[in-house]
Ligand SMILES: [Zn+2]
């Protein structure tokens with residue numbers, strides 16, 4: 001299993017347009033972040049998690065020529081607005097749990113017809129737990145963005161093979177199906193903001209609490225904002241254990 005972070009920024013990426021703050025002006029390449037997305041490679045199969053507005057840039061930048069699956073976590077723009085790129089992949093399987101898919105189609109509106117017309121071979125399914133090349137893939141129900149009064153159906157994904165297991169939980173304020181993410185080698189967790197935010201994000205401090213509670217072997221934070229630099233957060237977080245601040249291009253290779 002090979003994991004590649006195609007994007008580790010938040011809703012506006014980093015640097016943010018028209019922002020003169022320290023983080024947005026940073027010269028450190030690790031402070032330059034595209035919208036959140038992860039590529040998981042299993043035995044030659046490419047599984048994309050989320051397809052935000054930077055998808056075209058990401059596919060070109062990392063020379064990705066084929067996608068087998070596209071899994072969606074939730075229907076926020078920073079995770080789904082690159083859907084047009086998916087029209088370029090024949091036989092692509094696009095999946096999300098039924099409630100997420102319903103919300104995705106509502107937000108897609110008439111573009112759903114556009115996508116299906118442009119790519120008649122695309123297969124759109126409600127996600128169900130599956131095994132792909134001996135790797136078990138399941139969704140994990142999350143709570144996200146309740147503080148605005150609204151609630152969006154949101155999930156993470158957990159991958160388990162004989163030798164390696166990880167969960168991708170990019171946007172959440174609560175893990176509903178907590179039993180699914182216990183005893184994992186790696187949790188990729190929501191680092192949107194230093195403090196736990198009122199907009200449905202754990203943030204750095206909230207994810208540290210999750211690390212202490214669930215005790216994965218390793219944690220990597222993604223979906224970073226412009227309130228702290230990569231350097232500051234890396235220094236801050238290392239005293240809590242094996243937690244790292246993710247960055248675009250970061251790769252993890254694990255034996256299946
Ligand atoms: Zn900024």
Ligand SMILES: [Zn+2]
Pocket residue numbers: 074076144171
């Ligand atoms: Zn979100």
Ligand SMILES: [Zn+2]
Pocket residue numbers: 010011036076078079171223
């Ligand atoms: Zn997001």
